[in-house]
Amino acid sequence: MPADTKSLALLIHVGTLAATYLSGTLLGFAVPLIFWFIYKDKPGYGYLRATAAGAFNFSFTMWIINMIANISIIVTLGVAAFVVWPIYLVTGIAMLVIHILAAIKTNNGEFYTYPLQMKVLN
Template identity: 30%
Template sequence: MNEFENATAPPPPPAGTAPQEDRTVALIVHLTGIVTGFIVPLIIWLVNKDNPAKAWLNDQSKEALNFQITVFFGYVICWVLAFVIIGGLLMPLVWLVNLVFCILAGLKANEGVAYRYPFAIRLIK
């Protein structure tokens, strides 16, 4: 097994449907990433990481947290590239990608589907 086989983690196996409360919190976690970045997903993950009854919510908060960290890295790269003008042009694109994927993730999470962002650096496992 090499290090690249685990690059994209599969969603957790379905262990029944997620409770409506967890689906609503997951929706909020994904959508607040648009405005607050990684703060809300980090708080929800830290609160629920040791609770086995919240495994689905824990998974979704980790997924949102990893994506927001990736977006943060994108903003940092754009800021560095702003000195050669290209970063200023890419920053709205990073914001738009964040907006679209957070909305898609929130809608899927509200349906009870374990959403995986198409690209994210998975630092939190």
């Protein structure tokens, strides 16, 4: 495993968290997707590819949940906002906590398996 793998994996988790909150949860999946495209075929970077795929799958799943909530608000002309606000709260807290846990595990040299994810990338 190349020497920079652990640092880059940590950057995936922290970058995903930063992108998630700086974009209002719209672009959180972009950081791991970029890393995945760069490192998916490079020899010796399987750990990094798997880390990026897990971060992307989790962030993309949370993004889909938030988009469904957004669409329900638009379709009901705002009435559903009273019902879906807990969804935003739960997904926001889940993204914060889970990405921090993933960053801590990666910093300790361990692989983190994300919960609640649709497998889009491998």
